[in-house]
Amino acid sequence: MQAHEDVQKFIAHLVANNKVMLFMKGNKSFPQCGFSAVVVEILKKHAVPFETFNVLSDPAVREGVKQFASWPTIPQLYIGGEFVGGCDIVREMDANGELESKLKAATAAA
Numbered sequence: 001m002q003a004h005e006d007v008q009k010f011i012a013h014l015v016a017n018n019k020v021m022l023f024m025k026g027n028k029s030f031p032q033c034g035f036s037a038v039v040v041e042i043l044k045k046h047a048v049p050f051e052t053f054n055v056l057s058d059p060a061v062r063e064g065v066k067q068f069a070s071w072p073t074i075p076q077l078y079i080g081g082e083f084v085g086g087c088d089i090v091r092e093m094d095a096n097g098e099l100e101s102k103l104k105a106a107t108a109a110a
């Protein structure tokens with residue numbers, strides 16, 4: 001992945017085409033960062049299908065997602081095409097029930 005615009009388009013495509021999209025370090029089976037691991041575990045607990053992209057596999061995407069969301073760190077979770085946040089926010093939204101509502105709304109839509 002090279003040109004800045006191509007990277008941004010690639011990210012936009014992933015976000016638009018996956019109802020639950022997680023940019024993380026590592027993958028679902030083998031997260032390579034504790035923060036990413038927490039978000040994976042929370043999503044697995046909710047038993048919703050989700051897609052991941054391993055930013056460690058592509059430095060341009062690793063930097064590109066930070067610009068795309070104006071968010072400086074990974075993991076980054078999108079639900080229904082909307083940026084949700086990183087590990088702290090996901091954990092908080094899981095605890096207060098907001099995450100479940102968002103996941104239900106996004107995954108119930110046809």
Ligand SMILES: N[C@@H](CCC(=O)N[C@@H](CS)C(=O)NCC(=O)O)C(=O)O
Pocket residue numbers: 025033035062072073074075085086087088089
């Ligand atoms: N407080 C953050 C923690 C995430 C974090 O600090 N991530 C770091 C270490 S994995 C990061 O992405 N650093 C920039 C980078 O690795 O490119 C959250 O809630 O997600």
